[in-house]
Amino acid sequence: MVRGLADMGAEGVLLAGAGRAILLQIADPAVGHGVAEHSNFTDRPLERLRGTLTYVYAVVYGTEGQVAAVRRSVNRAHGPVRRKPDAGSAGYSAFDAQSQLWVVATLYDTAVMVYERIYGALDDEAADLMYRDYARIGTALQLPAELWPADRAAFATYWNGCLQRLQADEVSVRVARDLLYPPDPQLWQRLVMPLARFITVGLLPDQLRQGFGLPWSERHCRWFDRTMRLSAVVYPRLPQRARHWPKNYCLARLGTA
Template sequence: MRRASIRDVSAEGALLAGAGAAILLQVAEPTVAAGVARHSDFATRPLLRLRTTLSYVYAVVFGRDDQVATVRAMVDRAHASVPGAADPELQLWVAATLYATGADVDERIWGPLDPASAEQVYRDNAVLGTALQMPPELWPPDLAGFRSYWEERRTRLEVTADARKVMQDLLHPTALPWWLRPGMPLVRLLTAGLLPAEIRAAYGLPWSRLRQQRFGRAFRVLAAVYRPLPRRLRQWPMHHFLKVLD
């Protein structure tokens, strides 16, 4: 086990491996799915949406006050016409998916945190929701409380036609630069593998023992290649997106 802070964990570019799973978990909530499918340019500009999300996460964890204000204004503008976007319970769910998928990927790459670090990193991740005006008291007080919330909330998810549309746009994009297309099979594998089994099945994503083996092998290779990289390379996305906000 290792000691780490939210800044150690959130700075790692490898967390991008969980971005697809986080999005599909978010839109498995019908109100979120309807907002994304009907009020977003996700289908035609998926990279822009990813950039906005990353800018938000990096700003609220690492940014200066002016950078946090910038991304909050960006999010507020994007959500202004979206029904339910200001609902604190939905903000909690979105923040929860970012934390849960990030923690999952982090552990797969680096191994588990020691209990004290795990609790502190979890508590500090409340900022992902409170920066969107989610009341702090909505964030479960500890990891045990979060796990109870997570398990109960998953039972109320529903993969609607809107969610399946977002899934199709995410995993089979038509507006993607040619140089990113060869990586999409890996994106589809990692995204499906990081989803809870019942959510993966609800999306109709294919899975099998062979796919499970490939998923495990992909993370082992990713960890073996990623961990020896210099920190400046591992943290390049964080520095890049913060610089864009200046």
């Protein structure tokens, strides 16, 4: 039986949802405008992805020293990400608890979606435990524990309410375009991005596909479902060292602390 985040979080297949989580995050202006003005992840996507993964893996699997190290690193990166409200912007801050709640929520919802596509539905006990575990990704920073919805039903209410309010604006559309269609792609991006775009768009809610101007049809949907079914057959049969390679790689780079 799957027992919480520590059992499922090492699965490398969860990286298939990275694009979905990012696009959900930036569809919230409080996050998207901060990313647009302060982040270089469209220029250095692998470095930013590795930083996010290292933080998550350290919180879940790391020592107290490793958690403290990644917390300091994230807080340093977040320090400049703030702007006071003015006539043209509602303002934002990377330390805002509601923004951190939304970011963690996108990571949680995306991880569950991808995991269940590959391994099937979690039973209630495992799903509840994993849900509680996910709060740690936020509370290790500035997210108050009481702000994380009390249970999965409360999360569903929060999540559905947020989705109804999300609307990709001009800023977030530009960031998404640069992420999915790099203006000056390296060779690895030319090879990887067609599949990454396809998976990202397939996992998005339909309203955001439309909001970001991402094409999707019944034909796309059929191919996406076939891709997920094939992945569900092939991926679980890979050796654990291959499935857990991203976690082992990131923690090895972090070192002991």
